[in-house]
Amino acid sequence: MTKDTIITISRQYGSGGREIARKLAEALSIPFYDNELIQKAAQKSGYSKEMFEQADLKPTGSFLYTMSMFSTNAIGFDLPLSDKIFLAQSDIIKEVAAQGSCVIVGRCADYILKGHQNTINIYIHSNMDARIERATTLYNLQTDKAKEIITRNDKRRATYYNYYTTLKWGNASNYDLCINSNTVGINKTVDAIKKFVELC
Numbered sequence: 001m002t003k004d005t006i007i008t009i010s011r012q013y014g015s016g017g018r019e020i021a022r023k024l025a026e027a028l029s030i031p032f033y034d035n036e037l038i039q040k041a042a043q044k045s046g047y048s049k050e051m052f053e054q055a056d057l058k059p060t061g062s063f064l065y066t067m068s069m070f071s072t073n074a075i076g077f078d079l080p081l082s083d084k085i086f087l088a089q090s091d092i093i094k095e096v097a098a099q100g101s102c103v104i105v106g107r108c109a110d111y112i113l114k115g116h117q118n119t120i121n122i123y124i125h126s127n128m129d130a131r132i133e134r135a136t137t138l139y140n141l142q143t144d145k146a147k148e149i150i151t152r153n154d155k156r157r158a159t160y161y162n163y164y165t166t167l168k169w170g171n172a173s174n175y176d177l178c179i180n181s182n183t184v185g186i187n188k189t190v191d192a193i194k195k196f197v198e199l200c
Contacts (some may be wrong), residue, residue: 002180004028006097006119007197008109010161010169013153014146016129016140016181016189017124023190025103028197033096034105056108106157110174113184120200122193123175130182176200 007024018034020076025032066107090112096102097113104113110121128147135146161169172178175197181189 003101003131004118005101005197005200006113006116007101007103007193008107008113008119008121009107009124010110010122010175011149012170013122013157014135015126016126016134016186019186020124020181020189020193022104023187024193024197027190027194028101028103030100031095031102032105033097033102046091065175070128103107108164109169113159120177121175123170123172123178124181124189125170125178126180126182142168152200 009017009021009024011071012018021034022032025196026196079132086108089107093104093107094116096104096173097116110119113119128150131150132143132146135141135150136143140150158169167174177193179189179192183189184192
């Protein structure tokens with residue numbers, strides 16, 4: 001693995017992406033960031049941790065369009081709270097990436113670190129049946145509600161990503177590696193990503 005390698009993990013809900021990211025970080029002996037980013041961003045920005053967790057994104061166009069509007073003498077206007085939170089979180093992601101090798105889960109980290117040297121972007125997906133099984137087993141969801149919740153969470157993640165990056169969430173061209181965690185299971189998916197990272 002190249003020195004100071006940053007690995008971002010984007011994932012479908014129920015695909016095991018967070019577990020894979022955590023195990024990958026352990027296998028590579030590097031820091032793992034997920035909810036820790038919220039805590040760090042909250043401490044630095046002055047916003048409460050709950051604000052980061054509960055920020056409700058209701059995009060009306062694109063974040064870049066919003067920013068362009070506010071940069072053209074929009075005196076007296078202020079960015080929505082969700083956008084302020086995104087910017088605060090982005091600063092923290094850049095800070096932890098500057099500190100050295102790590103694994104970062106979600107939060108548009110692949111886009112935020114675009115152009116950052118030695119960044120590897122991974123996308124984890126899985127088929128719906130496997131995701132429903134995981135959701136009912138690990139997340140204690142009712143089987144008849146699992147698919148609905150999975151679909152809703154995927155839509156939320158896609159909306160968030162598409163709004164803040166103007167790219168399409170899950171599009172293979174955005175990532176260096178896309179892998180179906182259901183094909184070989186969680187642990188072998190970790191092994192496969194580790195080997196890929198070591199080749200980069």
